[in-house]
Amino acid sequence: MNMREEMSPAGRCEMVLLVQAEFDRELDAAQAANLQAHRTLCRDCQAAERELTQAHSLVHEELYHSMPDAMRQRIVARLDADQPGPVIRPAEGWTRRPATPAALSRFRSWRQSIIGFSLGAACAAAAIFLVLNPAEQSLTEQLVAGHVRALQPGHLEDVASTDQHTVKPWFDGRIDFAPPVKDLGAAGFPLTGGRLDYIAGRPVAALIYQHDKHIINMFVWPTAGSVVPTLQSAERNGYNVVHWSESGMQFWVVSDVEHSQLSNFAQDWQRSP
């Protein structure tokens, strides 16, 4: 990174942009240590740090414009154009629903009319179709797809922390509910972070746990349907899925760990205070 370019804001110590870079967690340990040595002596840099903290607290909540549900629905509807299949309700989504011939023919006409006939474009359309027509995918498949997507480099965590008191507040203002966050490190399932995901037509909280070398994704969102106190399970493409709901939230746990271990995780979660 070229730190020297466009530095030295008028009248200030030229290190203030480095103070800012540290504030934004852009410096490595050695750079941060050098800066620390300078900062203990430099009033400009001390003031800069206070201003950065103030700016951060000012904008943190002010910048967020939650997307109105109606707008989200209009946008998804337009993308789904001519695909009026019902949005998956979690209770029904448990079983796989085969695509109907009508849906397939709609897909074909949509694909042909928009993208044309070339093979490359058809591949693109197929990829888009998979991403954008969750109604044609069962909830299980969406969850497994979400899990697999999260395993791609750089996609697992939006907030990386083993501290539940860091992970939980991170969701504030990002989604319209507060997911329960527990660390099950004592039971062999340490919390490693969280992120936002998109399942069943809505943003959901995803909590990431680790078990030995395996990653466990736990998707949480409010439930509209009935309570599922006992564990339900399913298997798709070698991934295990365990589901239950309690206290108005539904929990879907996905991992490649063995089914019995995933059930243990679920039971430990339910028992944990």
Next chain:
Amino acid sequence: MLPHLEAAHTLARWLMRDSGAAEEVLQDSMVRALTYFGSFKGINPRGWLLQIVRNAAYSSMKLNRGIELVPIGSNEEAGTDTIADLPSGDDDPETSLIKSRDRCYIRRLLAALPVDLRETLVLRELEELTYKEIAEVTRTPIGTVMSRLWRARQMLVRAVNEQRQKP
């Protein structure tokens, strides 16, 4: 792309400073994103989508030159986020009034920032992009990203502190 819809909306909303205009930009961006999704080979779909949103917003502002300059009234700002403006139970009425007034004021300050500073601040503070990602989305050298971010924060802090010193 759908997991990043919320992020795309936030950027569009702050670039366009108007809910309706933001929705148009967002619709346009999502359709573009889908059309070109097959050719996307990068590893950061969020940055890629934000770049599309930014391009769409800038073209829209260019097309509607003049219209984009109409400032959003504070009423509109306050009205669209009624829930955020509800006083919280912990505050006495006076404190919550001050808070609500502050919030309006900060939103107006942000909306009034020059667009290049505003987008940099939104991408950093809200989307929590790294400097490198911001540089990619805005097609700007990292040094410029850093100084824009600095200027945006300085303008904000100074304006708020001056406002608070007034009786």
